[in-house]
Amino acid sequence: MTVSQLPSFFFTLNLLKLIFRAPKPATMTDMPAMVSRLWSRKGYSAMTVFGHIFTSQQDTADVLNGRFGALKNHEMIHLRQAQSTGNSWFRFYVRYFWYSLSALRYFRRCHNAAYYLNPFEIEAYTHMHDLHYLDRCADQGAQEWRRYARMKLSERLEIVRQLGY
Numbered sequence: 157m158t159v160s161q162l163p164s165f166f167f168t169l170n171l172l173k174l175i176f177r178a179p180k181p182a183t184m185t186d187m188p189a190m191v192s193r194l195w196s197r198k199g200y201s202a203m204t205v206f207g208h209i210f211t212s213q214q215d216t217a218d219v220l221n222g223r224f225g226a227l228k229n230h231e232m233i234h235l236r237q238a239q240s241t242g243n244s245w246f247r248f249y250v251r252y253f254w255y256s257l258s259a260l261r262y263f264r265r266c267h268n269a270a271y272y273l274n275p276f277e278i279e280a281y282t283h284m285h286d287l288h289y290l291d292r293c294a295d296q297g298a299q300e301w302r303r304y305a306r307m308k309l310s311e312r313l314e315i316v317r318q319l320g321y
Contacts, residue, residue, distance in 0.1 A: 178206035178245050181238035181297075187231060189220035201227055204234040206245050230284035233298050237276050240297030252276055255305065262309050272321050273312045275304035281319050 189202070189209040202211045202220065209231045211217050220228050238248035252274060259273035266272055272281075279301045283289040293299065304312060 174206050174208065175245075180243050181207070181235055181245060181248075182243045184235060187235060189217040189228075191217050202231055204231045207235070224287065226284045226287075229287055229290065230280045232290055233280040233283060234276065236290060236293050236298035237279065237301055238297070240293075240299050240301075243297075248276075259309060259312075262313060266313055266316060269313075272316045273309055275301040275307075275312070278304045278312060278315055278319075281321065282315075 184207055187204065187207055187209050189211060191212065191214050192210045193212050201216060202209050204210075209217075209220055209228075211220065216227075219225070220231070234248075238245050241247040241251055255274045255276065256270040259269045262269035262273055271277055279298060282300070283298075289298075304315070307315075
């Protein structure tokens with residue numbers, strides 16, 4: 157193994173550890189935020205990965221770990237959504253990936269359609285400023301994504317445009 161392969165090797169090991177040691181979503185009350193430029197995609201503030209919030213900047217991670225605001229609420233809604241998909245991160249990500257793939261055909265109508273037309277993201281963006289939303293869906297997880305998933309992509313696009321994205 158060459159020196160240039162070491163970072164990707166350790167990244168893969170850490171990813172596998174993160175996946176196989178991830179607690180069940182229902183057992184979690186909070187998700188720690190940490191810095192990783194590999195996980196944080198350009199243009200996004202944070203990303204939930206198997207019960208952890210990754211961001212590209214330390215100050216954003218400090219804010220997410222220190223106080224509960226709209227961005228933290230958005231990521232915590234994803235935790236509640238994972239609870240509603242059989243209390244499984246794996247099922248959550250399989251569905252997330254499927255919904256993203258199915259929205260790709262709208263890439264000309266909506267910048268980043270695979271992301272914004274995803275039912276999980278629509279629910280999270282719709283309620284990210286409602287800091288009591290998590291309390292209302294604490295027992296069974298966030299379920300509103302199911303309604304968005306039944307909608308046509310054109311209907312989802314209208315909602316996303318109303319949200320300003």
